[in-house]
Every structure is written in C-alpha cells, then in structure tokens.
Amino acid sequence: MFETLKEQPADKILSLMTAYRADPRDRKIDLGVGVYKDASGNTPVMRAVKKAEQRLVDRQETKAYVGLAGDPAFSDAMIDLVLKDSVPRERIAAIATPGGTGAVRQALELIRLAAPRARVWLSNPTWPNHPSIVKFLGMPMTEYRYFDSSTGLIDFDGMLADLGKVAEGDVVLLHGCCHNPTGANLTREQLAETISCLQARKAIPMVDIAYQGFGDGLDADAYATRKIASSFDNVLIAASCSKNFGVYRERTGLLMAIARDAAETKVTQGNLNFLNRQNYSFPPDHGARVVTEILTDPELRADWEAELEEVRTTMLDLRKQLAEELRRQTNSDRFDFVADHRGMFSRLGVPTDVVDRLREEHGVYMVGDSRMNIAGLNKDTVPQLAAAIAAVMQGR
Numbered sequence: 001m002f003e004t005l006k007e008q009p010a011d012k013i014l015s016l017m018t019a020y021r022a023d024p025r026d027r028k029i030d031l032g033v034g035v036y037k038d039a040s041g042n043t044p045v046m047r048a049v050k051k052a053e054q055r056l057v058d059r060q061e062t063k064a065y066v067g068l069a070g071d072p073a074f075s076d077a078m079i080d081l082v083l084k085d086s087v088p089r090e091r092i093a094a095i096a097t098p099g100g101t102g103a104v105r106q107a108l109e110l111i112r113l114a115a116p117r118a119r120v121w122l123s124n125p126t127w128p129n130h131p132s133i134v135k136f137l138g139m140p141m142t143e144y145r146y147f148d149s150s151t152g153l154i155d156f157d158g159m160l161a162d163l164g165k166v167a168e169g170d171v172v173l174l175h176g177c178c179h180n181p182t183g184a185n186l187t188r189e190q191l192a193e194t195i196s197c198l199q200a201r202k203a204i205p206m207v208d209i210a211y212q213g214f215g216d217g218l219d220a221d222a223y224a225t226r227k228i229a230s231s232f233d234n235v236l237i238a239a240s241c242s243k244n245f246g247v248y249r250e251r252t253g254l255l256m257a258i259a260r261d262a263a264e265t266k267v268t269q270g271n272l273n274f275l276n277r278q279n280y281s282f283p284p285d286h287g288a289r290v291v292t293e294i295l296t297d298p299e300l301r302a303d304w305e306a307e308l309e310e311v312r313t314t315m316l317d318l319r320k321q322l323a324e325e326l327r328r329q330t331n332s333d334r335f336d337f338v339a340d341h342r343g344m345f346s347r348l349g350v351p352t353d354v355v356d357r358l359r360e361e362h363g364v365y366m367v368g369d370s371r372m373n374i375a376g377l378n379k380d381t382v383p384q385l386a387a388a389i390a391a392v393m394q395g396r
Contacts, residue, residue: 012128012367020365028363029381031372034180034344035248036311039378046246048304052293056286065282068273070096070254074288077295078254081218082209082239086226090262093269095276096283098251100210100240105133106255107206107236109275110268111171112139118204121163121172123147125347125369127180127208130173144172147182149349149370152337154184160197168202171236174228176209177221178343181371185215185342191224195231205232210240213308214315215342233260241291243344244308250287315344318377325386330393338374347371354392362388 016032035043069075075094083092097103111118120134123146134141145158166172174194179185186194198205205228212221229235234257241252257272259265276283294300323339326332338346348370358364364385366372377385 016365016367019359023363023365025363027384029365029376029385031364031366031374031376031385033376034373036243036246036344036375039314041378043246043248046304046307048294048300048307049245049247049290051303052290052297052300055293056289060289066096066285068276068282069094069269070283071285071288071292073296074292075254077292078239078241079256081295082212082222082237082254082256083226083229084219084222086230087258091259091265093257093259093265093272095255095272096285096288097238097253097255097276098280098284099242100208100238100253101129101133102251102280102283103238103240103253103255104130104208106272106275106279107238107257108133108137108139109279110236110255110257110271111204111206112137113271113275115169115171115204117169119167119170120206121166121170121203123159123173123175123179125181126173126175130208146179147184147347149347152184152335152341152347152349154186154190156186156190156193160193163194163197163201163203166198166201166203169204170201171204171206172198173206173208174224176207176212176225176237178211178215178345180210180343181345181347181367181369183341183343183346183374184337186224188223191227195228199231204234204236206236206238208238210238211243211343212239213244213305214312214344217312218305218308229258232258234258241287245287245291245294245304247287247290250290251284252287252291315374318374318379318382319346321379321382322374322377322386325383326389329383329386329390335389344373344375345371346374348389350389350393354389357392358388361392364388 013032020030037043074096097106119140119142121142121144122130124143144162145155148155207225209225215221237256239254242248257268259268294304320339323336326335350370352368355368355370
C-alpha cells in the first residue's frame, strides 16, 4: 500500500525553522515561526496560565471525557470574549477544537456538509494553511485581491471588485484582526463596505480570529468579528487561544456557528457534535479549562489582560522602532507601513532574491514571501535587521 504514496511538499515555515537551528552564526535572527517571543527570545508561560494550571492540578479529580462539544463553560467564556452581546446566545452553536487550525478545519467540514457546492474565497495572500486545507478537502476555491506589496497597503478597490463576483451561498473567509501574513487590517469604513458587498451577494462570512488582543486591544480587535456576526443570518467564526493565552502546545480553539434562530442553532449544534465525533471524538480539555479559569476569575483575568497588554505594546514599540530605523538606514519612507500594521506579522514586500540574500549573507530568516514575525525582534536586533535590509537593497 505505502509504495503508492508520494512525497508531500515540505512546510516552508518548518523547513525555515530547521535551517535556522542549523545555522552556526551567533547573530542570526529568526523571523519565521509564528510564536510570540520576549526580549530574550523565549516564549514564556503567561503568569495567569501558570496560576490557573496550578489550581486545576490541586482541584481536578478526573480525566474522564468531556462532551463531544467540549466543556460548555469554555464555549460560554470564549463566546463572551469574542462576541460579547453582539449576537443572542441562542443563535450560537459551538464546539471546542484542537487549536484554531482545528476550528478552521471543522468549519470547512461543516460547509462541505451543508453546502458542498459552495466556493470558498480566500484573501491573497492568506495563512498558508487556509488554501492547504481547502484543497485537501477537495472544495472549490477562489482568491480575492487583498494586499498591494508595492505599497504595503490593502488593495481595497481590487478586493471589492473581486468580491463583487461572489455567488449566492459562497463562503468568504476574512481575518478578524491582525491579518496573517500582512498585518494590514481593514478600516472600519472599509469593513462596512465589505459587509454591504457580501450582504448584496448573499454570501456567508467565515472569520478566522487568531490574534485578539495583539493589535489594538481585546475589544478593538473583536470589533470586525462582532460587526460581521451581527450583520448576517449565518456566520462561521474560528477562534484560537494559542497566541493571546500563549497555550500553543495545548491546542485550544473554538468554532462558533451563528444560525438564523434557536431551531436552526439546535440542528447546527448537532451537526458540529457529529463532525467532532467523526474526527477526534472528544476535544482536548486541559487548555480549555485553563482559559475558562482565567476568563471567569476576576483576579486571573486582570493579570492576563495586563500581561497581554504588555505583549501588545511591546510589538507596537518594535514596529515603530523598525520603521524609524528602516527610514534612517534606507533614506526612504518605503517601509513606513510597518508601523501602521498590527499583530505579529508584516510583509515587507521585497523580492524572493532579497529574502534569500538576507538569510545567506546576514543570517536573517523570514518566509520567502517576505513575511516576518515582529515578535522575533528585540530593541537590539531591530537596528541589525534594518542594516541588513538596507545593505541588500542597496546592493541590488
């Protein structure tokens, strides 16, 4: 049987991680892997997470299965965090999933179950796992324009023109905040126009929100998701706890499916439970319990929000510093957009040969499309990166 298998393409980011580890240079910089790092290059366990885990160790008396949808308290806590009161609770079906990736996968499985002919529209560019999963599931897929690499801005006219071709019942995937890989977010005015376009086309929005709290704050980062959720009869929302709670390896996520009314919610919930059963039966619970403990305990929540704010402002300071250094060292405003982007990532908009030279000549590791993880920097490596970029750009 196995002799029929073919080699699968290597994951570019994982390959980059391997190359970085093998590089003997002391002054190398890892801007590839999408995890938050502090100034010393570590990905720490958040204070509130440590406290919540200790409480669970002291209190938990069983490791028996939870329900197919996961712990209801986790769903309620996450729905409140992401949606607050933007949608009546009786319209929301939800299942716990193995991380945000699991939520995306189960959302696509639900689409395939409910509307197998629906086309999935993805931004160009988007997180590589989006098209990978859609293709693997054999679902029809189309891209819409989103980012102009030459300006570092959203190609909003192109985006609206492409979305104007969406067919009724098609699914349009939008990033809730901190767009990956570009860091460029829609303004509130652009969001309103996008919603109007999708309403006119009778499309189904799907929101992937993986970085709530990393951009402009917890509520500000949820604005787009809440606005979309309140504007349509049906919406899918994949939420991840990996970044804002730092529980990457615990694989903690939630899929929310907004239905038209309570009766439709009941049927949708049953189908979500069915999909979990077919895939992994019962979702992982440890991370979900930790997140629930934090979100429902005032002391832990306050500490978590304070540390999350430190993370957010650190990345904003690094963005501002990098934009200023690049302006100074390149004598150009070409990269000023870095300061205006939000979240962990920005896309520099430089050619692949520049990315290759940055790696080969300066030990700077970023994805081939020039996506870089801002959190991979610190105040000492920002000037080093800016100098490397200036040197390579001037040498072209």
